[in-house]
Amino acid sequence: MDFTECYGDTVSSLAVAARDRNVRLLRSLIRRGCDVDSRDNRGWNALHEAAAAGHAVCARDLLKAAAGSSQGCRAYVLSLTHEGESALYLAARRGHLVVVKLLLKAHADVNQQTNDLSSPLYAAVDGGYTELVELFVRKGAEVNGTHTASSWTCLHQAAYKGHGDIVRILVGVCRLEVYDDHRITPLFVAAQYGRRHCLQVLADAGACVCVCACILKVFCEFTLRPWCSEDVFVPSVVGASVNAQAADLATPLLIAAQEGHRGCVELLLDHGADPNLSCSDSWPQLPVHAAAEFGHEAILARLAALTDRSCDRGEGRVSPLYSAAKNDHGCCVALLLSAGFSPDGQDCSSYFGSACTSPLCCTLATGNGDPTWTFSDSARLLIAAGATLTGEAWAWILAACDSDVLQYVLRHRSFPGPERPSGVMSHHLSPEQWSRRLSPEELSGLMCKVFDMVCHASYWLPSLLGAGLEPSLLLAEPNVLEDMDSEGVNYFLEFVNWSTLSPPLKDILDRQKELITWGPLINLGPCIHSIWAEVRVDKTCKRMMLSTDGLDLGNSLSL
Structure with a gap:
């Protein structure tokens, strides 16, 4: 059933008065003996309406009336809608601080979860209500619980929404290295969505934790070891790692490069992110490949300078020229060529299919045979840079049935002339x-x-x-x-x-x-x-x- 739509004929007069913030009518109805716990089709009572509307006076009057009833104030304040929402949750979701304080004073459960696993703290985080988050943390709200089907925590949600001040509050009380069901951390989320402020807070907190852990370990080793016959046990302290990998091995640096968040890339590198950490179990993907694939030139230039050049032509590796050429990012192809990457790359047919024996073949094969196929800028750049024209490359060039394509190739490459003695060159040619x-x-x-x-x-x-x-x-x-x-x-x-x-x-x-x-x-x-x-x-x-x-x-x- 749909419990989100309210049917007007099911709502009590008392609930309508609370929704409309009509204190005079509400008090009149209470004196007449109206049931304060009368429910509509959603399971909402008058207190739910008052909490959602943010009217503290109406909520206080309803709590007083419930205290004199048979069910009592405690049971009334804990009553739930059909969606499992308490009055505290409804007030928190809308940022009504005064009503929240009133309900907490009436012993509302700060950790009561809804049917979809949300909680008052999670609702406050989602809405960006910093004061509410501080209040719930002081009142003992569970900060490390999961609140979605994908196991997101409050810290995940704060990073996703970009609420830097809330992230700063939570890093002081939460576990930093928490994972959702794809092993994604809050720091990864911040990098993915370009939340640089949140990323800064998380990365700094992780670095601080690591430094403290190192100091603690050194202290224990040199202070306690002389008095212990066995090895000193130092509890492990886990911070927010900038190299923590998701279930598919993606890293925060990879996702930031993919999404084009240059500031996040710089921040991650400054905090020790590894640009040479393999980010896929199906092929040796690096952050530089993601930047090339999505055409982010500035990020590509930064990563190309830091990436191990074994990926250029090394066996079992993949040249980033494949990623740039396949998606016809000509500027990225030009950047990589000017940075010294070989136009020939290596044979990657085992990773990407038989057409990918070289970056040139890869870009020529993309869309070749389609009536709308065009000779890409990437192919032009690779040919001009001296890419080897293998049999496979010639096959794609000839298959295009376009004399302009062939003429472009022949403008950059020439047929051998008469044989000359070894070491002798024509005075016409360099x-x-x-x-x-x-x-x-x-x-x-x-x-x-x-x-x-x-x-x-x-x-x-x-x-x-x-x-x-x-x-x-x-x-x-x-x-x-x-x-x-x-x-x-x-x-x-x-x-x-x-x-x-x-x-x-x-x-x-x-x-x-x-x-x-x-x-x-x-x-x-x-x-x-x-x-x-x-x-x-x-x-x-x-x-x-x-x-x-x-x-x-x-x-x-x-x-």
């Missing part, structure tokens, strides 16, 4: 520019994926050949011409001398011509190859002049 050339492994990975995606040659073939890919590499797989469309075949043939094609390749072209799957360009005469050669050489020269690569590609054309 060592940094030469390092941007595709490695043999990267080129091999590209060719493997190209042969798997011949059907989409119209997207990638012009860009690759225009960037200087050696055409003979494509001829290593004869079937490439069989799977390529007519437009792609003709474009490819512009870069080779048709007369030098091997017999198997000529046979393929003849078959395609017969099946009308390929139509050769109009024959421009016997000089066609020399004309195309001149055009290609001219384009190549211009590209060498404009490109930072400037490689000598003249010998790479099969003319």
Whole structure:
């Protein structure tokens, strides 16, 4: 049943008078002998109404009337609604200090709990009524009890609501290291919701307790040990630890970094929070990962400087670039790269799936294949920083079927030119520019994926050949011409001398011509190859002049 809605036809006249603070009517009804304990559909009587309304005069008159009744004042003041709420609880929930004092004088139970485990103290904490909290603590209220289904204490609730003054009162009488059913402490709650004042009080209290415990231990060791034949027992004193972990191993520093509470992060670090404490049992998560995942740049910069760099490329670790790139926080990716984190990270497929062999693959795979997929800023930054283009990365780049994506990659990476003697470099290029050339492994990975995606040659073939890919590499797989469309075949043939094609390749072209799957360009005469050669050489020269690569590609054309 719903005991929160009041049905007017069930409320007594005395209760209405108390609710309306009509002292004259209330006294008149009492003199007429009206029942002071008459209940409505919620189980409320006139005292409950007076307490909720905060009218001390009405409450006092009702208590006097009850003292002369058969049930007595004590039983009356302890009467509960159908929700288990006492008059003291209702007054505390609304912050009525005078009524609370009156009810306590009438021997109200300060620890009476409601059906949902709340209490007068918990209600006062929730409402932020500092004077009431002080009063209840002086009257002996239970300060360490749990008052919710999730086992929150008054200290948890005070931290959650951000009532710093109340937290300061409670830390003097409560256990600091109390847990809810997820092993979350009040200090963790303060960090999670950005309650910096409360966090400061809790962290300071915990530090003070630890210092006192150390002093006590030293005192006992040096003072009592000479008189004891056995080891001196020093009782353990538990304070609010800034590194206390929840059931899922999350720490206050992790949750503060995740939620973007910079002040709380700084405070926790100042009090000894460990940025290298693993915060997950499923993967080696650190606070720096949380900051990167949610795009909190200032916090990320602070934590990146303190985090053990073994997470950068270490085996069994996870680079924070994964967290930033997967969520396309380009500013965070740029920050980590500038801080010296490797764009390649490490293979994390065992943690996050087969696509996560590198941060670049991870961000390329996110949403790839979706019509709304876009080439992310994170991917651009990683490529520009020199991320290794593995076969998996090439697969995602080619699968995008977007020539702009491929052209961006080729602006930052170049194909190898003619072999040079060891230690000899072109005078056109700096060592940094030469390092941007595709490695043999990267080129091999590209060719493997190209042969798997011949059907989409119209997207990638012009860009690759225009960037200087050696055409003979494509001829290593004869079937490439069989799977390529007519437009792609003709474009490819512009870069080779048709007369030098091997017999198997000529046979393929003849078959395609017969099946009308390929139509050769109009024959421009016997000089066609020399004309195309001149055009290609001219384009190549211009590209060498404009490109930072400037490689000598003249010998790479099969003319």
